[in-house]
Amino acid sequence: MADSYDFIIVGGGPAGYSAAVYAARFRLKTLVIARNPGGTIINTHIVENWPGEKSLSGFELMEKLKAHVGHNGVEILMDSVDDISNEKGAKGFTLKTEGGKTYRAKAILIATGSAHRRLGVPGEKELAGRGVSYCATCDAAFFRDKVVAVVGGSDSAAKEALLLTEYAKKVFIIYRKEKIRAEPINAERVDKNKKIEIISNTKVTKVNGEMKLESVTLDKAYKGSKEFPLDGLFIEIGYVPQSKLAEAHGVKLNKKGEIITGKHGCTNVDGVFAAGDVTDMGFKQAITAAAQGASAAMSAYEYIGGKKIEC
Amino acid sequence: MAVTIYSTPTCPYCKLAKEFLDKNKVNYKNVDVSKDPKAAQEMIDKSGQMGVPVIDIGGKPIIGFDQKALKAALKDKK
Numbered sequence: 001m002a003d004s005y006d007f008i009i010v011g012g013g014p015a016g017y018s019a020a021v022y023a024a025r026f027r028l029k030t031l032v033i034a035r036n037p038g039g040t041i042i043n044t045h046i047v048e049n050w051p052g053e054k055s056l057s058g059f060e061l062m063e064k065l066k067a068h069v070g071h072n073g074v075e076i077l078m079d080s081v082d083d084i085s086n087e088k089g090a091k092g093f094t095l096k097t098e099g100g101k102t103y104r105a106k107a108i109l110i111a112t113g114s115a116h117r118r119l120g121v122p123g124e125k126e127l128a129g130r131g132v133s134y135c136a137t138c139d140a141a142f143f144r145d146k147v148v149a150v151v152g153g154s155d156s157a158a159k160e161a162l163l164l165t166e167y168a169k170k171v172f173i174i175y176r177k178e179k180i181r182a183e184p185i186n187a188e189r190v191d192k193n194k195k196i197e198i199i200s201n202t203k204v205t206k207v208n209g210e211m212k213l214e215s216v217t218l219d220k221a222y223k224g225s226k227e228f229p230l231d232g233l234f235i236e237i238g239y240v241p242q243s244k245l246a247e248a249h250g251v252k253l254n255k256k257g258e259i260i261t262g263k264h265g266c267t268n269v270d271g272v273f274a275a276g277d278v279t280d281m282g283f284k285q286a287i288t289a290a291a292q293g294a295s296a297a298m299s300a301y302e303y304i305g306g307k308k309i310e311c
Numbered sequence: 312m313a314v315t316i317y318s319t320p321t322c323p324y325c326k327l328a329k330e331f332l333d334k335n336k337v338n339y340k341n342v343d344v345s346k347d348p349k350a351a352q353e354m355i356d357k358s359g360q361m362g363v364p365v366i367d368i369g370g371k372p373i374i375g376f377d378q379k380a381l382k383a384a385l386k387d388k389k
Contacts, residue, residue, distance in 0.1 A: 042323035059323045078331070078378070098379075129360040129374060138322040139362045141345035211359065232361075 002102040005031045007300050008095060010081045010245070011111035013039020014286040015276025017065040018293035019109050019300075024072035026301040031105075032069065033097060035080040038062035039113050040239070040277070041286050044156070045137045045163045049183075050286055058137075061286070077101075084108065084249040084272075093271065107271045107300040110246045110259060111293060114239035114277040114284075119151060123207030124235075131213025132233050136160040139232075143168045148232035149216070150174070151204055157236040158182035158190050164234065165195040172230075173198045174218070207233065241278045254280050264311030265296025273300050314339040315367040317354040321345075324376040325364040331378065332366075337385060339366075 007023045009016045012034025023030040041047070044058030053061065069076060080098040087094075095103045116134045118124060124132055133139040136150070140163055148168045150161045153175035159182075164171045173180060173190070178200050180187060190196050199222055206217035208227075215229045222228055241258045243251070252260045252268045259267055261279040275292035277284050302309045314332065316339050318325030332339050344351035344363060358365045358372040366373045368384040 037327065038323065042327075045321065057321070059326060129362040131361060133362055135322075135324075135362070138319065138324060140321075141319045142351065142361045144348075212361065 002094065002104045003031075004104040005029045006106050006304055007031075007109065007297070008033060008093075008103060008105035008107075009109045009111055010034075010095075011039065011109075011113055011276065011278070012037040012066075012076055013041060013062075013111060013113045013276055013289060014065065015113070015289035015293035015296075016109065016111035017062070017069050018290035019111065019275060019297040020069045020074045020076075020293075021072055022294045022297035023300065024069075024074050026297065028297075028301060028304065030074045031103065032074060032076045033079050033081050033095070033103075034076060035078070037066065037076055037078055040115070043135045043137050045159060047286065058286075081245060084245060091271070106304045107273065109265070109293070109296050109300060110243075110251070110267070110272065110274040110278060111276045111289075111296075112242040112245060112278045114241050116235070117238045117240050119204060119207075119235050119237060121204060121206055123209065127207050127209050127213050127233075130211065131209060131231060132207060132235065134235055136163050136234050136236075139234075140164050140167045143232040145169045146231035147229070148172070148234060149199075149228075149230050150234045150236055152236035152238070153177055153180035153182075154236065154238065155182040155186055158186040160234050160236050161196050162186065162189055162193065164232075165193055168232070169195065171196045174202055174204055174216075175200050176203050177201065204233070239277065239284075243278050246272070246274065246278070256280070261292075262311035263295075264299045264309070265292060266299060266309065266311040271300075271303060273303075312369045313367070314369070315342060316340070317342050317344050317350065317365040317367070318363050319343060319345040322363045328364045328366060328376040328381075331376070331381065335385065 006028040007030045009032045041058040083096040092106045147170045149172040203219040204216045208215045258280040259274040261274045265273040273296040275296040276289035342350045
């Protein structure tokens with residue numbers, strides 16, 4: 001017999017954890033299943049825009065949220081949901097996990113977030129972990145007094161570059177467009193930092209090295225050469241929504257692969273709700289994901305209670 | 312069976328990996344490679360990796376917080 005719950009939340013980032021707190025308080029029997037408890041925000045070195053917390057690491061923030069979920073009596077299972085199904089005519093869902101467990105739920109929340117986008121150039125895969133990294137927070141310490149580059153122009157890219165200046169002697173930001181689009185506060189920090197140099201309107205087309213990263217090839221010459229020697233390359237070019245599981249269950253996605261989500265967290269499938277980075281919400285932030293999670297938990301509560309919900 | 316985790320204090324997946332080992336009641340030695348360049352080099356030599364965590368289970372390095380690989384390696388050694 002599969003364990004039965006009212007509400008199963010797939011994903012353990014800000015959206016999932018916030019939904020869990022609300023669901024528990026609505027007295028729904030709730031379970032969180034998370035492949036990576038904490039979500040991608042745990043890779044963020046410093047979070048300075050979560051109201052009530054002036055500055056803390058992404059990991060610390062998620063430890064606090066996790067403790068809050070635990071305080072409300074909800075279990076967080078470290079596992080991955082492989083399949084969602086429902087029998088015809090029967091209400092509710094069956095979830096199968098990679099760990100071989102089966103669970104039943106009356107309603108589910110997809111809060112599976114997003115994963116790092118790869119550059120998709122030759123040599124990237126081979127040299128991952130050998131100078132190519134997707135997490136400055138993890139690997140910055142290996143590049144003390146080295147020359148490194150961050151690819152990307154987002155706020156995350158700017159933050160990675162700033163963190164890397166604490167270790168590396170020189171940090172380049174290689175961006176395909178003219179001007180980086182970091183939060184103005186972080187863009188100002190980048191401008192003021194003497195270790196950082198921005199190479200704009202330039203793409204990385206190849207990653208070179210035998211046993212470890214030695215250089216990258218640029219599509220445009222920098223100081224007379226397309227060969228650009230580097231010790232470390234940090235790739236921060238955005239995220240890909242993790243929506244395959246939902247899609248396989250008939251949940252509609254937009255062109256970007258994000259779940260099309262109503263304002264209260266509904267998807268096109270009855271009983272399946274969505275929140276956080278996996279959805280088509282434009283402003284992808286921890287705080288907006290948490291808000292979506294709360295809202296979706298409310299909708300799920302009403303749905304389970306048999307109320308007609310509008311969203 | 313000797314288990315060593317090469318980590319840095321800021322690395323979130325190192326923390327998750329340690330939580331995982333704790334949960335599975337595995338005794339391990341933690342090596343902070345951000346403070347110990349010699350150990351960092353030893354880790355790179357062993358695994359070819361310049362990223363943490365690397366978890367050495369009885370001489371076999373596991374790269375990253377790979378739960379499947381960890382479970383399998385721990386099972387093999389039991």
